Amino acid sequence: MGRELQFEIFRYNPQTPEVEPRMQTYTLEETPNMTLFIALNRIREEQDPSLIFDFCCRAGICGACAMVINGRPGLACQTKTKDQSGTITLHPLPVYKLIGDLSVDTGVWFREMYEKTESWIHTSKAFDPAKPEERMDNKTAEEIYELERCIECGCCVAACGTARLRDDFLGAVALNRIARFHVDPRDERSDAQFFELVGNDAGVFGCMGLLACEDVCPKNLPLQNQLGFLRRKMGITAIKQLFRR
Amino acid sequence: MQTFYSDLLVIGAGLAGERVAVEAAENGFNVICLSIVPARRSHSSAAQGGMQAALGNCAMGEGDNSDVHFGDTVKGSDWGCDQEVARLFADAAPIEMRRLAHWGVPWNRVVPGQSFYFKGGQKFEKYEKPEKEGLITARAFGGTAKWRTCYTSDGTGHAVMCTMDNRCAELGINVVDRKEAIALLHDGETCMGAVVRCLRTGKLETYLAKATAICTGGFGRIYKATTNAVICDGGGHIAALDTGLVPLGNPEAIQFHPTGIVPTDILVTEGCRGDGGTLLDVNEERFMHIYEPDKAELASRDVVSRWMTHHMREGKGVKSSYGEHLWLDIRHLGDHHISTKLREVDEICHHFLGVDPRTELIPVRPTQHYTMAGIRTNKDGAAYGLKGLFSAGEAACWDMHGFNRLGGNSLAETVVAGGIIGAKIVEFLMGYETRFKTEVITQQCKAQEQRIKDLISGKNGNENVYDVRNDMQEALMKGCFVFRNGPDLEETVQTLEKALERSARVGLHSDGAGANHELAAALKIRGQVKLALCIATAALTRTESRGSHNREDFPERNDRDWLTRTLAYWPDDNASKPDLKYEDSSQIFEIPPGDRGYGGGSIIPADEEMVAERTVKKQ
Ligand SMILES: Cc1cc2nc3c(=O)[nH]c(=O)nc-3n(C[C@H](O)[C@H](O)[C@H](O)COP(=O)(O)OP(=O)(O)OC[C@H]3O[C@@H](n4cnc5c(N)ncnc54)[C@H](O)[C@@H]3O)c2cc1C
Ligand code: SF4
Ligand code: SF4
Ligand code: FES
Numbered sequence: 001m002g003r004e005l006q007f008e009i010f011r012y013n014p015q016t017p018e019v020e021p022r023m024q025t026y027t028l029e030e031t032p033n034m035t036l037f038i039a040l041n042r043i044r045e046e047q048d049p050s051l052i053f054d055f056c057c058r059a060g061i062c063g064a065c066a067m068v069i070n071g072r073p074g075l076a077c078q079t080k081t082k083d084q085s086g087t088i089t090l091h092p093l094p095v096y097k098l099i100g101d102l103s104v105d106t107g108v109w110f111r112e113m114y115e116k117t118e119s120w121i122h123t124s125k126a127f128d129p130a131k132p133e134e135r136m137d138n139k140t141a142e143e144i145y146e147l148e149r150c151i152e153c154g155c156c157v158a159a160c161g162t163a164r165l166r167d168d169f170l171g172a173v174a175l176n177r178i179a180r181f182h183v184d185p186r187d188e189r190s191d192a193q194f195f196e197l198v199g200n201d202a203g204v205f206g207c208m209g210l211l212a213c214e215d216v217c218p219k220n221l222p223l224q225n226q227l228g229f230l231r232r233k234m235g236i237t238a239i240k241q242l243f244r245r
Numbered sequence: 246m247q248t249f250y251s252d253l254l255v256i257g258a259g260l261a262g263e264r265v266a267v268e269a270a271e272n273g274f275n276v277i278c279l280s281i282v283p284a285r286r287s288h289s290s291a292a293q294g295g296m297q298a299a300l301g302n303c304a305m306g307e308g309d310n311s312d313v314h315f316g317d318t319v320k321g322s323d324w325g326c327d328q329e330v331a332r333l334f335a336d337a338a339p340i341e342m343r344r345l346a347h348w349g350v351p352w353n354r355v356v357p358g359q360s361f362y363f364k365g366g367q368k369f370e371k372y373e374k375p376e377k378e379g380l381i382t383a384r385a386f387g388g389t390a391k392w393r394t395c396y397t398s399d400g401t402g403h404a405v406m407c408t409m410d411n412r413c414a415e416l417g418i419n420v421v422d423r424k425e426a427i428a429l430l431h432d433g434e435t436c437m438g439a440v441v442r443c444l445r446t447g448k449l450e451t452y453l454a455k456a457t458a459i460c461t462g463g464f465g466r467i468y469k470a471t472t473n474a475v476i477c478d479g480g481g482h483i484a485a486l487d488t489g490l491v492p493l494g495n496p497e498a499i500q501f502h503p504t505g506i507v508p509t510d511i512l513v514t515e516g517c518r519g520d521g522g523t524l525l526d527v528n529e530e531r532f533m534h535i536y537e538p539d540k541a542e543l544a545s546r547d548v549v550s551r552w553m554t555h556h557m558r559e560g561k562g563v564k565s566s567y568g569e570h571l572w573l574d575i576r577h578l579g580d581h582h583i584s585t586k587l588r589e590v591d592e593i594c595h596h597f598l599g600v601d602p603r604t605e606l607i608p609v610r611p612t613q614h615y616t617m618a619g620i621r622t623n624k625d626g627a628a629y630g631l632k633g634l635f636s637a638g639e640a641a642c643w644d645m646h647g648f649n650r651l652g653g654n655s656l657a658e659t660v661v662a663g664g665i666i667g668a669k670i671v672e673f674l675m676g677y678e679t680r681f682k683t684e685v686i687t688q689q690c691k692a693q694e695q696r697i698k699d700l701i702s703g704k705n706g707n708e709n710v711y712d713v714r715n716d717m718q719e720a721l722m723k724g725c726f727v728f729r730n731g732p733d734l735e736e737t738v739q740t741l742e743k744a745l746e747r748s749a750r751v752g753l754h755s756d757g758a759g760a761n762h763e764l765a766a767a768l769k770i771r772g773q774v775k776l777a778l779c780i781a782t783a784a785l786t787r788t789e790s791r792g793s794h795n796r797e798d799f800p801e802r803n804d805r806d807w808l809t810r811t812l813a814y815w816p817d818d819n820a821s822k823p824d825l826k827y828e829d830s831s832q833i834f835e836i837p838p839g840d841r842g843y844g845g846g847s848i849i850p851a852d853e854e855m856v857a858e859r860t861v862k863k864q
Contacts, residue, residue, distance in 0.1 A: 013758055013759045013760075014759065015446060015447060015758045015759030015760075016756070016758050016759070031566045031567075032565065032566060033507075033508055033567075033597070033598050033599065035509065035597060037509065038508065038509070044762065044763075045711040048755070049711075049753070049754050049755040049761075049762070049763035050755035050756060050758075050761065050763070051762075052759070052760050052761065052762065054282075055475055056282050056286045056288075056474045056475060056476055057286070057288070057290075057291050057474045058474070058475060058509055058511070059291065059509070059511040059512075059593070059597070060592075060593075060596055060597075061290065061291050061403070062282070062285075062286040062290060062291065062474065063285075063286060064282055064286050077509075077597075078596040078597060080596075080597075080599050082599060083599075099423075099444075099445055099759075099760050100759050100760045103760060105423075105445065106283060107282075107283035107422040107423060110283060111283075111414070111420075114410075114411070114414045115414065118415075119411050119414060120348075120349065120411040120412060120414060120415040121348060121349040121411070123347075125347075127343075127344055127347040127348075129340045129343070129344070131343075132343070132380065133342075133343040133346045133347070133352075133380060133381055134346070134347075135354070135378065135379025135380060136346075136351075136352075136354050136379055137354065137379060138353060138354040138355070138356045138379070138382075140351075141351040141352060141353055141354050141397070142351070142353070142398065144351035145351045145397050145398050145400065145404060148351065148400075148403075148404055148407055149400060149403070151285075151290075151403075152283070152285055152286075184349065184351075186347075186349060
């Protein structure tokens with residue numbers, strides 16, 4: 001016999017606004033190697049088919065299942081029940097629009113972020129299928145990949161004090177995105193052009209530097225370094241621009 | 246009901262879907278791309294290994310070219326593929342990898358000088374030439390003659406998916422997530438788009454388009470044990486099959502992987518065994534060497550899966566609350582090896598099992614992994630049966646994989662096929678005009694609305710959708726898994742026919758409001774059981790063993806009678822079984838049917854005259 005687990009789950013479906021937001025309790029017997037993915041699916045299939053939550057890869061690689069687990073943003077699929085107390089409280093991520101219960105709309109938020117940061121390579125070169133690829137140093141390739149590991153789970157934004165206060169704050173994830181293109185030699189944007197994108201309170205200067213973002217990132221992205229780096233860089237760019245005026 | 250128009254509607258925003266979309270948008274067409282989840286969460290991003298293309302840049306890839314890649318692919322398919330398609334693929338792959346580099350993929354690059362690598366536990370030395378420095382490099386993969394698999398660290402799918410999605414954003418392609426296609430709109434001849442359920446509000450919407458491309462990935466989730474994401478559930482295939490006009494190609498061709506972890510069936514890489522890991526049974530004893538004295542744990546995927554299943558059937562499996570499994574043992578590889586070479590395995594064990602693979606055993610069992618089966622298209626990617634309908638990627642049976650796809654060939658297929666088929670769609674759209682028959686559209690939308698009402702009100706009954714799904718999944722595990730035989734397959738077909746009857750009586754136990762998941766499951770269960778029945782009946786009918794389709798009662802590969810591709814049609818909703826038709830696997834042979842060079846087994850040869858007639862002579 002495993003432990004009897006108690007789940008306290010936030011419930012609200014915006015499509016039925018007449019039913020008030022509330023917490024609902026479910027109990028489930030723990031089985032070996034149980035994750036929140038297994039537990040939540042069992043609750044939905046055996047007890048309450050109206051429960052709304054998201055999973056996709058269930059392997060910690062797609063970022064779909066982020067939620068607030070006992071007060072801390074994290075990935076539900078890679079959270080083992082045995083590492084939690086007998087009562088597990090689940091809330092949806094703040095900041096994002098609620099879809100229902102534990103499910104939030106990260107898709108729209110991130111698409112806006114791509115557009116604001118122009119999240120693509122800016123180059124004047126055209127692709128020539130007849131030519132071999134342009135060369136790149138392997139170290140550079142690895143550096144780019146390290147910054148591209150973000151799975152857009154949204155945990156960093158959910159944990160960020162500034163993001164909770166300001167709707168337009170881009171968050172550590174966007175600054176990390178800028179850094180990714182900044183290190184990429186294929187991107188021809190200048191510092192001044194990057195400054196246009198994030199050199200303001202919605203970008204680098206809005207960050208209070210408390211680093212909750214890096215603490216919760218399930219991919220351990222070096223958000224702190226990128227923030228510091230960009231802030232220095234953008235600070236210098238800002239000064240240069242002042243003098244130019 | 247809201248209606249949206251575009252030139253091209255792409256259902257699915259994985260690598261294949263987005264690559265198709267990019268091609269059309271670059272040529273000035275208006276494209277809408279639908280996805281259940283934000284595009285980057287598509288299953289393409291889960292692929293870690295890499296993608297094959299004969300660039301021949303690295304030392305171990307020297308001398309590689311598209312002929313060698315083509316040959317590996319045909320042998321890999323166990324001569325089940327269309328050789329014209331395999332040729333198109335192998336020739337275009339290198340260009341497509343370079344194009345990805347241009348768009349921003351951070352491919353790992355050649356580092357000149359001396360370095361070491363391991364093979365079969367032994368250490369070897371290699372030397373990378375300085376003149377190749379900085380070109381795209383490659384790693385080794387199963388079934389390939391050369392190192393040909395391009396990669397970005399341990400996250401190839403993720404990196405390529407990010408780049409492709411960025412390219413879509415740059416081109417302003419409308420990629421809309423949380424939208425699920427539930428039926429195609431058509432008049433019996435031409436496809437006009439799809440009926441789509443919004444997974445934010447639960448409302449139905451209509452998407453009308455001149456051309457529609459189904460790029461919804463595999464449907465592993467109809468099996469109980471699969472490495473696939475929970476959204477790989479066959480929605481696109483169901484919509485196509487439900488037209489009664491579009492067939493499923495080779496439904497019996499399903500790939501299994503030996504080492505999915507228990508309970509969640511997450512994949513741990515073949516590299517564990519490649520680097521010397523062993524498989525153990527309930528007594529913690531090795532067993533693979535008993536069955537395969539030569540290769541033991543290092544036999545091919547299908548072979549190892551077969552022996553593991555056999556061994557569990559002999560009562561040597563480990564019992565657990567999630568069913569039986571075996572153990573994977575990598576303890577002897579040591580801390581250094583595990584934390585460097587198998588970093589990702591280490592993380593999976595830690596996060597999903599709470600197991601330290603340095604001191605503990607990893608619970609594993611064979612698991613569904615890839616669907617070679619798919620929407621049958623011609624070499625232009627046009628689906629059989631409906632004008633204006635296309636398909637690409639894992640969703641399609643284009644058919645370069647035949648009965649077994651090689652590692653690294655499917656991720657490559659998504660972008661290569663996406664490019665080729667995207668260009669064919671552009672050709673199709675040029676100067677093409679169509680009429681949307683409003684009468685047909687209204688009627689078909691109403692039918693979907695009615696289905697939803699009936700499910701919510703419980704008009705047809707109150708069968709629990711999850712129970713029916715469970716029966717279907719168990720039936721496939723029993724009869725259509727690694728091993729197949731006549732009696733088990735017959736029983737599976739019978740069980741599935743019962744499940745099909747029950748699927749007509751499903752009713753919701755919740756209110757079905759908004760983004761309700763029970764409704765999504767209920768809307769597709771009947772179609773899923775139909776897919777399962779296509780697999781089971783096609784497998785029962787195919788009395789031979791080819792690639793992943795292994796009949797214990799017919800162990801030979803029978804080229805005399807079965808050098809064919811199965812086409813499974815679902816004639817109308819009241820049918821209890823698919824209609825099976827057949828066509829020749831390949832119209833031409835660049836490589837006439839022969840031995841694969843691995844996996845053993847005997848072959849009943851094809852008619853010599855036919856082979857000679859179709860074999861192309863090289864100048
Ligand atoms: C664990 C794992 C590892 C793998 N590793 C490798 C590897 O190393 N190398 C390799 O070559 N291959 C690998 N593969 C296989 C390869 O990843 C897939 O075959 C390939 O990514 C499929 O891409 P796709 O674009 O066809 O579909 P997917 O990436 O699966 O995308 C499908 C899209 O369709 C959408 N969709 C589905 N149904 C609907 C619907 N009804 N309505 C609207 N949208 C819908 C989804 O939201 C998604 O956007 C691996 C597979 C797995 C499972
Ligand atoms: S360091 Fe900046 S971005 Fe990170 S959580 Fe704090 S305020 Fe937000
Ligand atoms: S930076 Fe980390 S926490 Fe933020 S979205 Fe990316 S993976 Fe998640
Ligand atoms: S479901 Fe993909 S990260 Fe949890």
